[in-house]
Amino acid sequence: MTPDHRDADRCARALASLRGLSVGDALGSQFFVPAHYPALKRRELPPTPWQWTDDTEMACSVLAVLVAHGRIDQDALAASFAGHHDFDRGYGPAVNRLLRLIREGGDWRELSSALFNGQGSWGNGAAMRIAPLGAWYADDPEQATHQAEISAYTTHQHREAVVGAMAVAAAAALVADPSRRTGPEELLDGVLELIPRSAVQAGLRRARDMLDYADSGTVAAVLGCGRRTSAHDTVPFTLWAAARHLGNYEKAFWTTVRAGGDVDTTCGIVGGIVAADPAGAPPAAWLEGTEPLPSWAPTLED
Secondary structure (H helix, E strand, C coil): CCHHHHHHHHHHHHHHHHHHHHHHHHHHHHCCCHHHHHHHHCCCCCCCCECCCHHHHHHHHHHHHHHHHCCCCHHHHHHHHHHCCCHHHCCCHHHHHHHHHHHCCCCHHHHHHHHHHHCCCCECHHHHCCHHHHHHCCCCHHHHHHHHHHHHCCCCCCHHHHHHHHHHHHHHHHHHCCCCCCCHHHHHHHHHHHCCCCHHHHHHHHHHHCCCCCCHHHHHHHHCCCCCCEHHHCHHHHHHHHHHCCCCHHHHHHHHHCCCCCHHHHHHHHHHHHCCCHHHCCCHHHHHHECCCCCCCCCCCC
16 A cells, blocks of 8 residues: 555545534534523434534644644644634634734744643643544554644643543544454553553543443533533543444434533544544534535545
8 A cells, every 4th residue: 555545544534533523513512502402302403504613623723734744743733723713613712812822923832831820721622623633543543642642732731631632532543443343441441551640541540430331411420521621521521422332423422412511522522533433424414414614624635
């Protein structure tokens, strides 16, 4: 297989994950709207079209950099984040300011490291955008975690945010590998082996112990579901939900969204992981109901 074919395969896997991420993000965000709460209880879809948020916009930049460079180039990634930043897509205030300052000529290294009194952000933003990178590196999960770590630093330099991105990328890589048969336990065990000690890892160990739980609300009460928008309050639950519903996008989505919390991000992460396997693709009607990816996002023709 030539390098060109290998890159085409990688791009196809990553695009599948990106579409799953965008549907979860866009549809999940609809359930922030109080008028749609009754539909959620009945598992009914809200009116279309569903608009995606910053999760999808930043994930498109991750894939664009991979296509252009074959790896994560931090300067190119920061420039893409800043250049495509749409204030109305739901970015948090700290990232809004960070990306504006980068556009104005600021150094992302200084700006990112200075966030939150020099601790860096431990938010879930680095994790929410990274599943397509994991799918890109399905043949090398260790490289997936390495590149995810590199990507996180452009906006999130706190250890927990970085490990959260590594965990999501590892999960997507393991799910996307066509040569691997991955069950729920094997998935979480594989991720645990690929990430360092951290609160995220501790949460994943608890998630591993809760795979026999069926009620997402109970699990979210223990693991968190993004209400604090931190990586360690978000990633363990999303990997639990993805692991429980491998190959079934609809069940994965409803399980995730019914737990509440930061539902565009949790559903985006779960969607990006589950859709990394062709068997877990979103329903065609859900894809049609979701806002198309931006015109600048990579395609298989690029």
